[in-house]
Amino acid sequence: xxxxxxxxxxxxxxxxxxxxxxxxxxxxxxxxxxxxxxxxxxxxxxxxxxxxxxxxxxxxxxxxxxxxxxxxxxxxxxxxxxxxxxxxxxxxxxxxxxxxxxxxxxxxxxxxxxxxxxxxxxxxxxxxxxxxxxxxxxxxxxxxxxxxxxxxxxxxxxxxxxxxxxxxxxxxxxxxxxxxxxxxxxxxxxxxxxxxxxxxxxxxx
Amino acid sequence: xxxxxxxxxxxxxxxxxxxxxxxxxxxxxxxxxxxxxxxxxxxxxxxxxxxxxxxxxxxxxxxxxxxxxxxxxxxxxxxxxxxxxxxxxxxxxxxxxxxxxxxxxxxxxxxxxxxxxxxxxxxxxxxxxxxxxxxxxxxxxxxxxxxxxxxxxxxxxxxxxxxxxxxxxxxxxxxxxxxxxxxxxxxxxxxxxxxxxxxxxxxxx
DNA sequence: CCTTTCAGATACTGATTGGTATTCGGATAT
DNA sequence: ATATCCGAATACCAATCAGTATCTGAAAGG
Numbered sequence: 001x002x003x004x005x006x007x008x009x010x011x012x013x014x015x016x017x018x019x020x021x022x023x024x025x026x027x028x029x030x031x032x033x034x035x036x037x038x039x040x041x042x043x044x045x046x047x048x049x050x051x052x053x054x055x056x057x058x059x060x061x062x063x064x065x066x067x068x069x070x071x072x073x074x075x076x077x078x079x080x081x082x083x084x085x086x087x088x089x090x091x092x093x094x095x096x097x098x099x100x101x102x103x104x105x106x107x108x109x110x111x112x113x114x115x116x117x118x119x120x121x122x123x124x125x126x127x128x129x130x131x132x133x134x135x136x137x138x139x140x141x142x143x144x145x146x147x148x149x150x151x152x153x154x155x156x157x158x159x160x161x162x163x164x165x166x167x168x169x170x171x172x173x174x175x176x177x178x179x180x181x182x183x184x185x186x187x188x189x190x191x192x193x194x195x196x197x198x199x200x201x202x203x204x205x
Numbered sequence: 206x207x208x209x210x211x212x213x214x215x216x217x218x219x220x221x222x223x224x225x226x227x228x229x230x231x232x233x234x235x236x237x238x239x240x241x242x243x244x245x246x247x248x249x250x251x252x253x254x255x256x257x258x259x260x261x262x263x264x265x266x267x268x269x270x271x272x273x274x275x276x277x278x279x280x281x282x283x284x285x286x287x288x289x290x291x292x293x294x295x296x297x298x299x300x301x302x303x304x305x306x307x308x309x310x311x312x313x314x315x316x317x318x319x320x321x322x323x324x325x326x327x328x329x330x331x332x333x334x335x336x337x338x339x340x341x342x343x344x345x346x347x348x349x350x351x352x353x354x355x356x357x358x359x360x361x362x363x364x365x366x367x368x369x370x371x372x373x374x375x376x377x378x379x380x381x382x383x384x385x386x387x388x389x390x391x392x393x394x395x396x397x398x399x400x401x402x403x404x405x406x407x408x409x410x
Numbered sequence: 411c412c413t414t415t416c417a418g419a420t421a422c423t424g425a426t427t428g429g430t431a432t433t434c435g436g437a438t439a440t
Numbered sequence: 441a442t443a444t445c446c447g448a449a450t451a452c453c454a455a456t457c458a459g460t461a462t463c464t465g466a467a468a469g470g
Contacts, residue, residue, distance in 0.1 A: 009467060013417065032326070034239040037457060049459090050418045059458070114329060120385050121237070121323055134386045155401065165382060165390040166375075166398045173378020177370060180325050181339045185370045193371045196360065197401050214437060218447070242427060254429090255448045264428070 017055050019045040024066045029111035033063060033118050064132055067119055070112060071136045093198045097191025100171070104178055104187045113175040120172070137168070155198045166197065222260045224250040229271045234316035238268060238323050269337055272324055275317060276341045298403045302396025305376070309383055309392045318380040325377070342373070360403045371402065 007015070023045035027036045038059060042048050056062040078099070085095040103109045123130040155163045170193055177185040212220070228250035232241045243264060247253050261267040283304070290300040308314045328335040360368045375398055382390040 007467095009415095009417075012467090016417085030330070032239055032330070034237055038459085039457075048419055050420075052418095053459075054417055114326060117322065117381070118326055120381055121319060121326070124319060124384050125235070125237070130385065134389070138386065138389050158397065161389065162394060162397060165379075165394055166401075169378035169382050169390070169394075169398070170371075170375050171378065172381055173374035173376065174370075176322070176325055176377055176381075177374050179329050180335065181343065184339070184343050184366065185374070189367060189370055189374075192363065192367060193374070193402070196371075197398070199404070212437095214445095214447075217437090221448085243429085244427080253449055255450075257448095258429075259447055 013055075016045070016047060016051055020047065020052060020055055020062070021066050021069050024062055025070060025115055026111055028063070028066065028118070029114040033115075033122050038062075060126075060129070063119070063122070064129060066115070067133065067136065071116070071133075074112070075136070075139065089198070093194050094191070097188075097194050100190045100194075101187035104175060104190075110179065113179055117172065117176055138164075167194075170194075170197075218260075221250070221252060221256055225252065225257060225260055225267070226271050226274050229267055230275060230320055231316055233268070233271065233323070234319040238320075238327050243267075265331075265334070268324070268327070269334060271320075272334075272338065272341065276321070276338075279317070280341070280344065294403070298399050299396070302393075302399050305395045305399075306392035309380060309395075315384065318384055322377065322381055322384075343369075372399075375399075375402075 020041065024036075024041045027041045027044050030036075031040070038049050038052050041062070042050075042052050045051070052062065056065060081099055082092065082096060085091060104113065119129075119133060123133040155166070158166075170190070174185065174190050174193070178187060225246065229241075229246045232246045232249050235241070236245070243254055243257050246267070247255075247257050250256070257267065261270060286304055287297065287301060290296060309318065324334075324338060328338040360371070363371075375395070379390065379395050379398070383392060
């Protein structure tokens with residue numbers, strides 16, 4: 001039996017805010033950003049519209065907070081995992097490939113991919129959102145810079161920015177394709193492409 | 206002075222249908238699929254809602270027709286261009302890279318990329334649309350199969366389906382990234398990635 | 411205890427939208 | 441020339457939704 005928890009006001013508020021962020025992510029993914037209604041987000045969190053507008057100024061702000069909440073955690077998780085897998089070139093590539101396939105399956109991740117793509121499109125039309133999203137996707141601090149481009153590989157012959165952009169394109173593009181037609185695009189394909197991209201260069205010892 | 210053209214009913218109708226399809230593509234891209242209103246589409250075409258519902262059963266059908274109209278033409282154009290560029294491996298890769306960078310710039314293409322991505326997301330949530338879109342993106346007939354995977358390259362070592370899916374992922378992903386942050390992802394990057402993917406394999410004569 | 415405070419519930423509004431019912435005017439047929 | 445037809449315009453409707461204004465009950469504070 002769970003003890004009926006006594007929660008202070010602040011705790012309650014924080015808990016509700018989190019519930020709203022998670023509900024919003026789910027509903028945004030399910031219905032689309034424009035198609036999602038504040039009422040449904042609130043209901044999904046077991047609250048009402050009042051709670052939403054008490055915690056966020058507008059739908060737009062809610063969206064930005066969801067994005068920050070999720071994308072931040074994501075980047076951190078990825079960097080962590082890759083940093084802990086040793087720095088050997090091939091091992092790194094394999095680990096990244098495995099990581100990708102793993103995530104792209106989780107039911108939770110599906111919603112995430114969907115929301116990310118939708119968010120990018122939305123950002124394209126909204127300068128304020130765009131700026132924030134670009135900062136999240138391309139962190140300027142050395143922080144989020146994942147350690148791909150293993151030395152000696154073809155990818156490594158490129159400036160970091162270029163290798164990064166290529167990997168991110170492939171990442172997001174393949175997520176979208178997996179979402180659209182999993183039967184045509186199995187998750188293992190990412191690792192395959194990665195191996196091609198990071199293959200040792202014949203003409204470059 | 207243009208002669209005031211006498212148009213037969215059928216001609217007029219066809220002309221209006223086309224105007225609507227083009228207007229719809231533009232408005233869908235600008236506002237998003239859910240955000241676009243039938244009224245705005247009609248206005249963009251210089252017509253009214255009546256014309257839309259006279260030519261298409263619903264917003265959904267309009268969407269599908271736009272998709273068929275545009276995606277069909279696109280695939281044809283691409284196949285044409287690549288077929289006419291000779292079959293030499295490197296030349297093919299370079300031509301594809303050039304083609305990509307060219308298109309991604311055209312103001313028209315921006316709307317197209319935006320709509321395509323949005324369409325994919327939309328399809329993810331709508332089985333009927335999904336099926337049709339998958340057929341357009343992965344044509345089963347030998348028709349749309351573009352002739353990439355030049356022999357001798359690493360890509361060519363893969364089954365056609367896999368190479369195709371990888372290229373399409375990179376294509377759509379990079380289009381999205383260019384849209385979001387052109388300063389981080391110049392159009393030339395596609396050719397760069399392509400060269401890496403199609404590089405001759407060191408261990409495979 | 412009793413008052414104050416405030417997070418969240420409830421009630422409401424103005425604007426928008428997909429879709430329909432009806433009308434209108436020019437092309438077509440006779 | 442006139443009657444018919446039909447593609448598109450106009451008018452209308454019910455539903456939805458972001459945002460606001462107001463209220464309420466329980467925690468904070470004394």
